[in-house]
Amino acid sequence: xxxxSCEYALKSILYITKHSKNEVRVGAKNISDDLxxxxxxxxxxxxxxxxxxxxxxxxxxxGGFFLTEENLKHSLADVVRAIxxxxxxxxxxxxxxxxxxxxPCPLHVEFQDIKKKITRGFEDTRLDEFQEKxxxxxxxxxxxx
Amino acid sequence: xxxxSCEYALKSILYITKHSKNEVRVGAKNISDDLxxxxxxxxxxxxxxxxxxxxxxxxxxxGGFFLTEENLKHSLADVVRAIxxxxxxxxxxxxxxxxxxxxPCPLHVEFQDIKKKITRGFEDTRLDEFQEKxxxxxxxxxxxx
DNA sequence: GAAATAAAAGACTTTTATATCTTATTATAT
DNA sequence: ATATAATAAGATATAAAAGTCTTTTATTTC
Numbered sequence: 001x002x003x004x005s006c007e008y009a010l011k012s013i014l015y016i017t018k019h020s021k022n023e024v025r026v027g028a029k030n031i032s033d034d035l036x037x038x039x040x041x042x043x044x045x046x047x048x049x050x051x052x053x054x055x056x057x058x059x060x061x062x063g064g065f066f067l068t069e070e071n072l073k074h075s076l077a078d079v080v081r082a083i084x085x086x087x088x089x090x091x092x093x094x095x096x097x098x099x100x101x102x103x104p105c106p107l108h109v110e111f112q113d114i115k116k117k118i119t120r121g122f123e124d125t126r127l128d129e130f131q132e133k134x135x136x137x138x139x140x141x142x143x144x145x
Numbered sequence: 146x147x148x149x150s151c152e153y154a155l156k157s158i159l160y161i162t163k164h165s166k167n168e169v170r171v172g173a174k175n176i177s178d179d180l181x182x183x184x185x186x187x188x189x190x191x192x193x194x195x196x197x198x199x200x201x202x203x204x205x206x207x208g209g210f211f212l213t214e215e216n217l218k219h220s221l222a223d224v225v226r227a228i229x230x231x232x233x234x235x236x237x238x239x240x241x242x243x244x245x246x247x248x249p250c251p252l253h254v255e256f257q258d259i260k261k262k263i264t265r266g267f268e269d270t271r272l273d274e275f276q277e278k279x280x281x282x283x284x285x286x287x288x289x290x
Numbered sequence: 291g292a293a294a295t296a297a298a299a300g301a302c303t304t305t306t307a308t309a310t311c312t313t314a315t316t317a318t319a320t
Numbered sequence: 321a322t323a324t325a326a327t328a329a330g331a332t333a334t335a336a337a338a339g340t341c342t343t344t345t346a347t348t349t350c
Binding site: 004010014076088091093104111113118125139143 | 146236240252258284
């Protein structure tokens, strides 16, 4: 469904969301250690997210990654788009490039609905709203490794 | 979402369903040509499906692949399971092996629903019901290439 | 200003998935 | 018998994804 890279990115975002209330900084090392992601791989993904303005970063001692008010307005869908692209939300289930409303594949109508549901699923989780739930313990984040 | 192999397998099944009313046989060559799938690759996938009793085959002249009453009772979900396995229907969205009702990941509840919808989407298309629609032209099958 | 810290960048390797090709065997219709 | 077409196994090639390593750059702290 999602690439491994994307799974890592989502876990990382979840981790930062939980640990970076009020723009507290989290090191790439912490993230990679606590989530079991290879360090350099995690670093690369975090760079992509930082470049896309989905997360913020600060170099140097006490540097790290963190989330501003602005960053927190992003949804999980933004993370998926930054790493895997928009494909999962829009691509034809049979992989047809020519598939569209006008020239639909036999499964088009049925799966249009499912894709919308998937899109909504990722878009409905906005990090600012989610942060409260994470911090209040409504959701597990202990076993992301 | 689905592997390329799985996309090919679904297209092949759709093609056979459309062209094999009353157990008429369809050659692997036709399938591969008309759907733009490399011949040997298509043949391999068709073998897997035949072995799984999802389609039927007949060797020799006038041989080919076809669907019996029994075969037609299968759904698209069976095809997906035969090629890609059950993962897409059940796996954790974050790829966690430990994710479950008891130890859910932060996204578990939200995406349980989506997975159910995906499962239903594939299971609801049973080939016998679908065949009528395909033959009546309710669905495009012209541009599967 | 020097040292330490940590992100940024990019080159590189490994692994996995996908695709292609070759060569045979088996079954069956004519 | 012969031709046809699925079955089967395996070698090879290509591409994409995942993972590793090294160097550079920016920033903070002392």
